[in-house]
Amino acid sequence: MSETLKIGLIVSSTRQERFADKVLAWFAPIAAAQPGWEIEVLDLREAALPFFDEPVPPAAKPVTAPAAQAWGEKLEAMDGFIVLTAEYNHSITAVLKNAFDYAFEGWKRKPIGTVGYGGVGAARAVEHLRMIAINFGMVPVAGGVNIGGGDFGALMGGKSFADLGPHLEKSAEGLIADIDWWARAIKAAKAA
Ligand SMILES: Cc1cc2nc3c(=O)[nH]c(=O)nc-3n(C[C@H](O)[C@H](O)[C@H](O)COP(=O)(O)O)c2cc1C
Incomplete structure (x- = not known):
């Protein structure tokens, strides 16, 4: 290592009764147990970004809003990202799109993966997210977790992740392996 x-x-997701907290409570310990990983939870509720209002795109000039400056600094400290993503009307949440729009350097040339949840495991939101990520020169990885269908229904109905069997953990392992590989490859390339 x-x-x-x-x-x-x-x-x-930033809404008060968000399902995201249940997903975070399940996934964060799995990610934190990965050797060589230091996890930081970047909660968009805490980031409290205003709705985008900058004179020029962040790709061209540093942002002026203090919350966005703090957000950008957090992103810049990261080697890769895993997004816990809901699906709102077949796409990512508006607050997540706003969080993408409000930064540039912090996203650039880093791997990104997803733990999606919803009726179809947020599959449509994940595809949109991948397209957005490409604009930052990011690497959207192939591995990912989709918590959908019966699994999502069971969790919504009060079941725990432990009740669902090991298949979601298997997907989580694939996602983590992909992020790990790309983050190390990109870091080595940047250092060279
Ligand atoms: C505005 C809105 C739009 C939604 N659109 C979809 C959708 O397109 N597909 C889907 O599977 N679920 C959809 N849902 C249901 C969400 O999957 C469900 O509410 C989930 O709990 C949202 O994640 P959150 O609780 O972490 O915010 C939508 C929910 C909201 C609030």
């Missing part, structure tokens, strides 16, 4: 990787777990 070489260098420690800093991986940001982004919580992308």
